[in-house]
Amino acid sequence: xxxxxxxxxxxxxxxxxxxxxxxxxxxxxxxxxxxxxxxxxxxxxxxxxxxxxxxxxxxxxxxxxxxxxxxxxxxxxxxxxxxxxxxxxxxxxxxxxxxxxxxxxxxxxxxxxxxxxxxxxxxxxxxxxxxxxxxxxxxxxxxxxxxxxxxxxxxxxxxxxxxxxxxxxxxxxxxxxxxxxxxxxxxxxxxxxxxxxxxxxxxxxxxxxxxxxxxxxxxxxxxxxxxxxxxxxxxxxxxxxxxxxxxxxxxxxxxxxxxxxxxxxxxxxxxxxxxxxxxxxxxxxxxxxxxxxxxxxxxxxxxxxxxxxxxxxxxxxxxxxxxxxxxxxxxxxxxxxxxxxxxxxxxxxxxxxxxxxxxxxxxxxxxxxx
Numbered sequence: 001x002x003x004x005x006x007x008x009x010x011x012x013x014x015x016x017x018x019x020x021x022x023x024x025x026x027x028x029x030x031x032x033x034x035x036x037x038x039x040x041x042x043x044x045x046x047x048x049x050x051x052x053x054x055x056x057x058x059x060x061x062x063x064x065x066x067x068x069x070x071x072x073x074x075x076x077x078x079x080x081x082x083x084x085x086x087x088x089x090x091x092x093x094x095x096x097x098x099x100x101x102x103x104x105x106x107x108x109x110x111x112x113x114x115x116x117x118x119x120x121x122x123x124x125x126x127x128x129x130x131x132x133x134x135x136x137x138x139x140x141x142x143x144x145x146x147x148x149x150x151x152x153x154x155x156x157x158x159x160x161x162x163x164x165x166x167x168x169x170x171x172x173x174x175x176x177x178x179x180x181x182x183x184x185x186x187x188x189x190x191x192x193x194x195x196x197x198x199x200x201x202x203x204x205x206x207x208x209x210x211x212x213x214x215x216x217x218x219x220x221x222x223x224x225x226x227x228x229x230x231x232x233x234x235x236x237x238x239x240x241x242x243x244x245x246x247x248x249x250x251x252x253x254x255x256x257x258x259x260x261x262x263x264x265x266x267x268x269x270x271x272x273x274x275x276x277x278x279x280x281x282x283x284x285x286x287x288x289x290x291x292x293x294x295x296x297x298x299x300x301x302x303x304x305x306x307x308x309x310x311x312x313x314x315x316x317x318x319x320x321x322x323x324x325x326x327x328x329x330x331x332x333x334x335x336x337x338x339x340x341x342x343x344x345x346x347x348x349x350x351x352x353x354x355x356x357x358x359x360x361x362x363x364x365x366x367x368x369x370x
Contacts, residue, residue: 003215003223008225008226010230010231012282024231031073032073033299035065035069035092036069036230037308038315039069039092041312041315043261044062046102046105055105055106057119057264058119058120058264058265059264059265061088064087064194064258064285065089066228066233066289067190067192069089069093070231070234071188071233071255072094074240075158075188075237077128079160080128080146081094081128081130081160081161082142083129083132091124096122099322101122102321102322104120108325108328110325111328115328118134130143136166136167137163137173140163143189144176144179147185147186151185151186156245159185159187159188161188161190163189164191165191165196168214169205169206177189178218180220181218181249184248186247187244188237189250191253191254192255193255194227194259195276196269199269199272199273210222211252211254212253215251220251221243223236223253227256227285228258228284236253240253257285258277260280260281
């Protein structure tokens with residue numbers, strides 16, 4: 001299969017291509033479907049909260065759930081992941097509690113970052129999820145570096161880095177793939193090609209026939225996948241991961257999907273694109289996978305209703321707790337940074353308490369920076 005062909009397992013009518021299905025048990029398939037639905041419902045709830053003025057910022061991923069869930073299912077818990085800011089399904093698949101994702105968007109005292117990180121920029125070292133960075137592409141070279149270290153240490157794990165089509169124009173994309181190719185680093189470069197880099201369409205992003213074909217220039221395979229087909233995503237990523245574990249080096253994986261919503265809650269996509277999103281509605285990854293499960297007698301309307309009700313109830317409960325949580329105290333500006341607060345910061349803290357008090361009263365009229 002060349003880097004210009006596109007791997008697909010499930011057709012739009014829900015039927016799998018003969019001999020193309022990965023060998024996954026029913027339990028795993030249903031877990032993947034639940035994770036995709038949970039990702040969609042969480043996105044819908046959080047973007048609604050932002051529109052209501054209850055949180056300041058959010059980055060939705062509607063339409064990209066298969067790319068997140070399928071790829072993560074193909075990786076092991078020993079693998080390090082370098083996420084982009086549009087992959088909530090990745091965190092859910094790794095077992096991150098929704099309360100931490102919600103708290104981050106509120107920036108409250110329950111937030112592990114105590115409100116000092118951008119919303120939707122999570123960090124969970126215990127789950128081997130590296131902190132998300134806003135600058136595009138910078139984490140690509142970081143993933144390569146960690147993978148090179150894994151190889152030197154004979155570590156059992158590999159690395160995987162997620163970025164969009166716009167990220168392939170960054171300097172670090174070239175540096176990361178070049179180093180990885182030369183060193184045969186065990187890393188997966190997972191490009192979610194959702195057709196838009198904010199307002200820049202893919203045809204203005206690159207003159208290459210595909211993004212996957214770029215891998216050939218760096219001495220690695222490039223694989224192009226239907227990113228709305230969760231089983232195709234799983235299959236491609238599992239084979240690339242197995243290849244990396246055997247010492248055969250990196251793979252560039254292009255997942256073809258579509259960003260149905262805005263770039264972020266601060267973006268208005270109607271200003272730069274027409275009705276293109278409507279064309280992708282019948283390619284919805286959740287709808288396609290549900291048809292597959294129904295055709296295989298693994299899913300029913302009753303199960304669908306029960307699942308949605310349960311997931312919505314869980315998300316709503318965490319939102320309620322998130323809104324009830326207080327703001328991070330001023331003291332955390334100092335005590336949550338150093339294990340032992342140095343004398344000069346202790347003095348600053350004492351001066352702050354004396355002059356300002358210990359309360360935290362944000363300006364409700366302050367504009368969000370992005």
